Amino acid sequence: MKILVTGASGNVGRYVTGELIKMGEHVVAAGTNPQRLKDIFKDKVDAVYFDFTDKNSYKKALENVDRVFLMRPPHLGKPEDLYPFIDAMKSHNIRLVSFLSLMGVEKNTIPPHHKIEKYIEELGIPYAHVRPGFFMQNISGVHSVEIREKNQIFIPAGNSKTSFIDAEDIGFSVAVLLHSPEKYKNSAHTITGPEALDYYQIAEILSRVTGRKITYAKPGYLKYRRYYIKHRGLEKAYVNVTVALYFMTRMGTAKDVTNDYFKLTGKTPHSFEEFAIKNKDCFM
Ligand SMILES: NC(=O)c1ccc[n+]([C@@H]2O[C@H](COP(=O)([O-])OP(=O)(O)OC[C@H]3O[C@@H](n4cnc5c(N)ncnc54)[C@H](OP(=O)(O)O)[C@@H]3O)[C@@H](O)[C@H]2O)c1
Structure with a gap:
């Protein structure tokens, strides 16, 4: 039987796919742009058109699939x-679904992940929720523009600390769960990096790695919101969600460090310094 990977071209999905292939699993890589998936994974996966908002795409994606x-x-x-897709998984008798959730949602009902976890559980689909901290890829991705162009980290996180995790480590954890569905049935895993860092420390690490002086601008919420909507042209709804997340971060919700990654994989998660060295090009 096959494993369906949704968001297979995304930060986490691409590592889930890669790790499952290494484990010898047959992967169906899903997304709204199957050509992109073929370009990334060549003939190592079945690439399938899949859109959460298009129910007609579910049947083909779930063909011969028993884990998601x-x-x-x-x-x-x-x-x-x-x-609607969770309902389709229920009808399809999926043996295990590993949902990419968010650290702390078991106690925080505001992010959509809380209700999604509950819905999966209420339907009785065997689950293994993965609740990661903030991705290191936020810094090498959406926030790298200001680092490259202004030597500045422009994030409204105040003095708070975050236990950043590499999406590669999340992908490996998910693959471990899906590879042993009986063992991890009805479980939840809070996956974090090895340490909690504030953005001054992130700036120091990036300065060391790039050889340039990078500073943390520590903007307020309104300045950040205006800049990302007006200057960066990002969608208002997306920026508003990030403001809410940084508000929660300032309340201390992103700083816990767990050893769930080690328990699952027997390995130590990547540190931010290792990540920055590996992804140096994103900051140059
Ligand atoms: N960033 C963080 O720090 C953080 C922390 C904890 C949890 N999370 C959660 O992680 C999730 C994001 O994961 P990610 O960063 O790996 O994603 P991502 O890199 O933003 O990628 C999004 C993926 O979704 C696919 N997609 C877009 N529209 C779709 C649709 N209508 N139907 C089906 N697929 C669609 C895209 O592929 P196509 O374009 O080919 O369709 C792409 O592969 C979010 O739920 C977020 O809340 C993020």
């Missing part, structure tokens, strides 16, 4: 957007 990596594309803000 489920992720919520960031622009689908309502938990209900994922319910």
Whole structure:
């Protein structure tokens, strides 16, 4: 039987796919742009057109599939957007779904991940939720523009600390779970990096790695919001969600360090310094 990976071209999905291939699993890589998936994974996967908002795409994607990596594309803000596909998984007797959730949602009902976890559980689908901290890829991705162009980290996180995790480590954890569905049935795993860092420390590490002086600008919420909407042209809804997340971060919700990654994989998660060295080009 095969494993369906949704968001297979995304930060986490591409590592889930790569790790499952290494484990000898047969992967169906899914997304709205199957050609992109063929370009990334060549003939190592079955690439399939799949859209959460198009119920007609579910049947083909679930053909001969008994396990699923489920992720919520960031622009689908309502938990209900994922319910039709979760219903389809229920009818299909999926043996394990590993949902890409968020650290702390077991106690925080505001992010959509909370309701999505509950919906999967209520339907009785065997689950292994993965609740990661903030991705290191946020810094090498969306926030790298200001680092490259202004030597500045422009994030409204105040003095808070974050236990950043590399999406590669999340992908490996998910693959371990999906590879042993009986062992991890009805479990939840809070996956973090090895240490909690504030953005001054992130700036120091990036300065060392790039050889340039990089500073943390520490903007307020309004300045950040205006800049990302007006200057960067990002969608208002997306920026508003990030403001809410940085508000929560300042409340201390992103700083816990766990050893769930080690328990699952027997390995130590990548440090931010290792990540920055590996992804130096993103900051140059
Ligand atoms: N960033 C963080 O720090 C963080 C921390 C914890 C949890 N999370 C959660 O992680 C999730 C994002 O994961 P990610 O960063 O790996 O994703 P991502 O890199 O933003 O990629 C999004 C993926 O979704 C696919 N997609 C877009 N629209 C789709 C649709 N309508 N139907 C099906 N697929 C669609 C895209 O592929 P196509 O374009 O080919 O369709 C792409 O592969 C979010 O739910 C977020 O809340 C993020």
